[in-house]
Amino acid sequence: MDFDMEKWMRDMVSPGEKRPLPVLSFPGIQITGNTVEETVRSGRLQAECMEAIADRFDMAAVLGLMDLSVEAEAFGSPVRYSSQEVPTVTAAIIQEEEEADALQVPPVGAGRTGECLAGIRQVAGQVKDRPVLAGMIGPYSLAGRLLDMTEIMILCYEEPEIVETVLEKVTGFLCDYARAFKEAGADGIVMAEPAAGLLSPGLFREFSVPYVKRICQAAREAGLALIYHNCGMVEPLLGDIADIPADGYSFGNAVDMARVLKEMPGDRIVMGNIDPVGVLRSGTPETVEKAVTELMERCGRYPNFLLSSGCDIPPVTPLANLQAFFDSAQAFYGK
Template sequence: MKFDMKQWAAEYISSSTKKAMPILSFPGVQLTGHTVDEMVRDGHLQAVCMKAIADKFDTGAAFSLMDLSVEAEAFGSPVHYSEDEVPTVTAALVHDEDEAEALKVPEVGAGRTGECVKGIKEVSEMITDRPVLAGIIGPFSLAGRLLDMTEIMIMTYEDPEVVEIVLEKATEFLIKYAQAFKEAGANGIAIAEPAAGLLSPNLIKEFSTPYVKRIRESVGDDNFAVLYHNCGSVVPLLDNIREINAGAYSIGNAVDIEEALKAIPQESIVTGNIDPAGTFRNGTPEQMRKETLELLERCSKYPNFVIGSGCDIPPMTPLENIQAFFDAVKEFYEGK
């Protein structure tokens, strides 16, 4: 379903009641009866999972799976799979400048990327009442998986040229991947760039933001939104992050989201930031209601605030906790 995403965002911001936008997809395995392992390998099952979530919960947008191993695996990284947990990259692929130079940029379709595009193509025809956002990893976060996160942090100081070689190749691939999602029918992308939250203001300016901006400039338009997600300690980085000029920013629970709301222009949606592990996964319905209502009371005075989760909600999160979140959002707006 085609949406004018610029108009959609403007109407969302101006509306007095707002549907929540948690990063919610993996818990759908509990509704479909499939394992995480089965779903991450099969685009059709991904579409079925997203549709099941959309049918059960009144979300503002449908998010695809936040699986940050997909793109690194397409480059050749080893990945660990398990039945009920999100896959993870297990080892670095690039260790020095020679390996960085030799690293080949894959085509879309390598590894599981073809299945992810297939899933978005299917689900875009199944979910037509709200935008569908395809998930991709951010360039620095991808480079960190290819080089190892500890190593890349050292290399930003000691071997910045190697980091830049890998970032160029990562960004080249991510632009192609985002374009494939756009052609498949997605209404936008959610770029997950959590590793950039570890950088200083000077380093994010060099090693993340310019590359994220390049992706947005390559694919973003009135009909295709770019949401930027960073669940790191972003408060010192907000002046830089706002330069991405994303249509929406998803802020993690490591920070007070009000700091982001003060820094990010009001024409961009700011969503977050109920703790996905501590509250959604391991909390109680009562705790969920309390925290949701408190955050709404505090931040709904900002027109561009949309309540959501601080990051991807884990697969085995109790569905009653998720329902309590949506019930609390409904309770708040109906009581206004």
């Protein structure tokens, strides 16, 4: 039976105590004993990693791994793997308009997308007390990996038709990928679109928002909740982000969370934004407690605020720091 996502989302925007929802999955390798490379290549190990985090920490949902190389690799991008770092795309595969036209859209399940679907299918069969949210890249961020992150910004001005061709293809794929996650048992999706945070408002409206909206529509039609994640410096883009019909929004530590909350819809989840590297990875339990308490004191009065990290938490983040994150949130509500 599907998780009651309408009730879950109502609870997340209502006054009262809430379990945090950091972008937390990869540190589970410290519990399972597997490397990052082993985990991202295996749906079974991904599920074990997610379950380990769900068992250890009182999160509001179970999150799929935020690996933004998966979809690009399915399109043919080369990827570098590591035992302790998240995989990264190493080179563009499109330089010319002819290559954009010839780009083949892979079937859902190609490459490691099939392992990600298998991981969600397994964890959805095991975890019943909270929703399962799959991870997926956003359209502009995927196009940027295929075209090169610097080059795509130049092309937006000089040869926008190349960017549009790639965006059309990747958006169709991502809509199908979202539907496949629903069939695998996911209750929702966290879609990461960080590269779009580098765009001007005009380019953001042209090269990201319309394509994101199509994926939101596909998710809604499939019965999936969708949380939009952008960890860039997006304060100039907040009005346009608020126009994206997502069920929730996740922001990075580059922005002032209190300002963000004032500008975002009060009836939708707004998540953020403890620094995942400077505070959670490199800090101590004491500095984590201080950062969480300060953020909660500034933002906890907003009913739709949900404590989170500003982005994906690195795999080797100390588990003691993560425990301090959750303990500090609970202590705030206990005051």
